[in-house]
Amino acid sequence: MSNLHADTVAYVRDTMLEQREPPLSTVGILGWGKKNLFTGPFNTIVTILCTVFVAYVLWMLLPWFISPTWQAASLYECQGILRELGRDGGHFGGACWGVIRDRWVQLLAGFYPSDLYWRPLLALALLGVAIAPVLFTRLPRKLVWFTAVYPVVFPWLLWGGAVWVPLLVIAGVMLSVFVYKLVGRFSSPLFGIIAGVLFAVFWFTWATGAISTTIDRVVGSARIESVLAETDAQIAELTAESVALEAEIDATEARILEIISSVSEPEGAGDGAYLDAIQRAAPDRAILADLRDELFVVGGELGRLRALKRQIDDLPAQISMLPDLEEEAIELRQALPDSVKDVHSEVAMDTLQAQILQGDIDVPTEDLNALKKTLAAEKNVADTERAIRSTYNDVARIGLEPVSSRRFGGMLVSITIGVVAIACSLPLGIVLALGRQSDLLIVKSLCVGFIELMRGVPLITLLFVASTLLNVFLPPGTNFDIILRVIIMATLFASAYMAEVIRGGLAALSKGQYEGADSLGLNYWQAQRLIIMPQALKISIPGIVSTFIGLFKDTTLVSVIGILDPLGLSTSIRSDQAWNGVVWELYGFIALLFFICCFSMSRYSMYLERKLQTGHR
């Protein structure tokens, strides 16, 4: 073309124009601003308003945040520092960060023994390892075995105890599966399930107790001498240590007092002497806090060892006494008159007495007295047996030092309740979801009723039930501690939500999957196990994560029933004279903790959602 007209056209451009820079107003910050912030008059106004708002908020908050009070040891000192800087000493003058320095460990771990912090940390780290194979397909499949074992490892790490307890639990599960397979092979699978369940019931209600008692006794008698010697040595050592610690604490306290009392109360002096004194006292205070922690640990350990020593000392007498006591109890029982022969417990005796009072039955008073004597003797036997058992248990314990759940607090309690409740609610939720989907009318209505009940009432009422009523529903004499009761109710609560999440996953599967399973000749459970559940659960993972986040946030409600979660602890901390009146710093720190946990989890679940979507559709 150009050739054709080459001579007829006066001018032909033979070089390309240099590519020009885009106009300055469309690139760089300016361009970006024009496109995103100032598209029109309305948008411009909105942008300006927003900027003013942000600036105002920062203007209000930043001076409060920036406050050199990290080293203060009480609210009083914080106010002193702030006044010295010429600021208002009240709530708005500046934050009192000293409370966070003093109590952050407590807000995280509660009253968990400080020398055992590695255990919850390890449990959390292992939690990551256990979830990994579910989330990352590229990891070696063998890791799934660890995931399967983890539900037993987690409580063992947190609560401690002898090493064979988790082993027995694992053995129980494996044996139950074995029984199921064995029976299932020789008769129908249904019988297999029934046999497996029966075996599991037998194992966990009776066999574990008997086996661990036997192990305790065998190991205990072998170790008793060495443990006693060791305990004696440790008691001597720790006693010396605690005396030394006390002396050191007194010395440190005197040093601190000297430094602090060297400056008088400042009234906006501005010369920095007060702040300086507090900073000079800070290393000593840190030492003092460490010493006190150490003394607390030593004191606790000492008490434990002394109790152990006393138990061991009592043991021979108890063992030698036991046969006599038993004989006496049996004799008394045999001598009982017929009228009261069948009464075996105090509860039954109370009932009997009530009947006598009402005049339904007539029992002579001497018979009743004999019965009382018998019951007392029997109780004595049981108590002695229990004491012997518990001593052997303590002596024989190879494993972790037990930590009672009353020592849980702060974030640890939130995480424990959240993780355990979600883990337990998953199988329950699957069962409920299947029940709700099923054609069996009664099963379906039971499941629907349970789910609607749990979803229809606020969690706090369930926590009230846990704190005041649950013991009433259980057999007389059983008594879980409050954390366990809360976990039970939280599990029931979460399982209803979990069931709805999984039901959503089941509904998302195409009908072809069910038909495909049928056409392969799989029965209901095989189809569920091999085809339906793996897909449904995979789709449900984001939902499960958000249920977990919800439950994790809801664990703050336990502060209402007196459990010292972070929010409950904040009340306790404010009851300390040093920190009475601190509000925002504690709430802010707790909010930050929750935000970090929940935000990262929700972001991760969004990432998963995207990943799973491409994998699935």
Added chain:
Amino acid sequence: MATTVSEPPKAGFRLSMLIYDTRYRSMTIQVVALIGFLILIGFLVSNTIQNLNELGKDVSFDFLEEPAGYDINQTLLDYNNQHSHLRAAVIGLLNTLLVAFLGCITATIIGVIVGVARLSNNWLVARLMTIYVEMFRNVPVLLWIVFAMAILIETLPSPRDFKSGEATMSLFGSTAFANQGIFIPRLMATPYAWLLLLVFLVCVAAVIYIRKRALKVQANTGRLPKTGLISLVTLVVPVCVVFLGLSALSRSNTQVMIAAGLDQPVTAAVAAEELGSFDLCYPSGSASSLAARQFLEAAEIKYRRQDYFSKDAARRNFIRGRCDVLVVDQSSASATLAALSEEMRDGTKLTVLADDFSEGNAVRVEYPRITETGIPRFEGGTVLRNSLLALWLALSLYTAAFIAEIVRAGILAISAGQTEAASALGLRPKRIMSLVVLPQALRVIIPPLISQYLNLTKNSSLAIAVGYMDLTGTLMGITLNQTGKELETLMIGMLIYLLISLSISAGMNWYNNRVKLVER
């Protein structure tokens, strides 16, 4: 083999068919499940009975009739500490419903605005909204509630500041934002003022009808008739006429005061001096009490007002001697006097005071104001206590963050083609949103929205953290503590919450079914 036809199964039932035959197996499983369930229930019930026996408690609901003994500071019905526990529970229930209702409305409004704003092409707005949503979604609601309470308490001025002049009333002197709560004006009406409301409602209905007619005409002819003026007239004129008529009546309605403990009829000024304490029975919301107040203030008589929920309550307390002066119509004064004298058990003498005054307009506004004497506090008007405000604020902001996400997801679920088609038709972006996108998005939005409403209602039980007396605070709180009836109170409370939840979800599901696309 090929020729033999397998025998049909022999008729007759064998026991093993219960397990092996799929027809019967489902029955077996169901029966087993039912038996298991019944055993579980029986187990729990028998344990409960045994445990309660041991604790020496019995299950009885008699405590509901006993006097509660405690006071509640925010009530929707007449209540004092001599009312029963049942009444206290009802007050609590109404408070729960109140905060849930208010919360749902504000959460929806904020949520929709934020959800749309998150999709704004203004970068700053979108970012700010994202921060808001993430901040609220990832921190426990209980923390937000205590936070909101702390902010209200610490930042707003106290009534003392209002008295000393450090703080002033807002909104043209009508409203006080104080750290005890927000004090707003309230309407004071005569007994016949409900007529006004009725007329107003009829007028609104008429306007709606006019508008519908107009739309019908538009549909038929394509021309929208102008209805603005007619609507305005329909709305305003009848109401004004009725108001003027009622006011004329009430202004000619003279009021007098009946005082207790005086020997002869004297004027109010003399009575105040003689009685020493001049406690005015003050039924809230009644125009006559406002009139009496204005009369007393004009005459510079020192009095103390005792607020009561209704005229009946005021009368009851007058008889009990808790207040000294009752305002009545002059026309019925002698009859009331006779009736009251009969009811006064201790034979206190009653007299009609010599002064009279008119009832004033049919509907008037009473503004809150700080008291001159005694402990500084706001008198008159209505109060929203800061416990209610904190709960309301925190719940709406928290739930709104979730609703915003639902709205955003709903809008994103509408395909871009819809927006493009709408703009091809020449619709402006605002109208595209309100006419095309939102109506369709609504179908996606409603089901999760229902569950957010349910969550909000259930979360309102956290009122206990800020001392708002809802169902958890009254029935499952103080009543439980004072009576020790854990089983009964918790069961009733849970049942009520369950009923509320079920009815909300039933109502919203009905609505959802109505707007749902009818699919093939």
Added chain:
Amino acid sequence: MKKSVFFSALTVAGLAATASAAATLDDVKARGTLNCGVATGVPGFAAPNASGEWEGFDVAVCRAVATAVLGDPMAVEFVPTTGKTRFTALASGEIDVLARNTTWTFSRDVDLKFTFIGVNYYDGQGFMVPKELGVSSAKELDGATVCIQTGTTTELNLADFFRVNNLSYEPVPIETNSEAQQQYLAGACDVYTTDASGLAATRSTFENAADHVILPEIISKEPLGPLVRHGDDEWGDVVRWSFYAMVAAEEYGVTSANVGEMSATAGDNPEVNRLLGTEGNLGEMLGLDADFAKKIIENVGNYGEVFAANIGESTPIGLARGLNAQYTEGGLIYAPPFR
């Protein structure tokens, strides 16, 4: 046998399930720790410090009992309880003794079936107001907004007081002391009412304590004391006499400083000798060591020392002994004879 079923099922979680109506003493000895119910946080009475160690006046009672039974003041598991959960926790056997500023009332003793083992603090409900209100008597509190702690007898007393005096008020129910303090200081309530000890403790932490007055009216009797379950009298005796050992020690001038010396040999005062176990067998009668009282005084201190260390005038709480002085000094604190 059901107990063992649950027991073994729960060993997994390392949780023991033990409770029985009787023989709490044996249970505590077998367990090696005392489960003691305390408040979640009341300044001076019970609060955990930074190491997680509980401190306070009520806490000292727990430590005394633990010392008497187990010989170790640290062998206590503290169970924080709220106003709502405390009685259930005690009734269900979750705790062995409740030492949570609980008022001894007829219905709690008789209807709820608890045994109050004594009074460790005589208290009464009072009012605190800012000075600037110019109020000098509770009768002038007409129309006041009053902060009250819920879950206690306080709100009933308050309602009664205002009703009897024909005054109006606005109640502001509060869950914890620290929240009440916050509302009161910000002026969201004009008056704070709770036990007088609590008022004094709260006031002591204010920056300008002098700007607040505690009104002279005390509108109720609040004898606060530790309590145990009905029906286990041996255990009740142990707690009762562990507490009275501290009281008697103060009366006879036995302190943690001189108890070692005084118990080395039997002295002139037979009552002191019986108390410290150098004479007679009082400890054995309780099922405890003969020198249980000596150990308590050595490790925890006598009543006066505990009072002075936790809530006394030298502490920030700064409570005077008042009604809680020994009867010899005009108070109500009085231990039955150790005989």
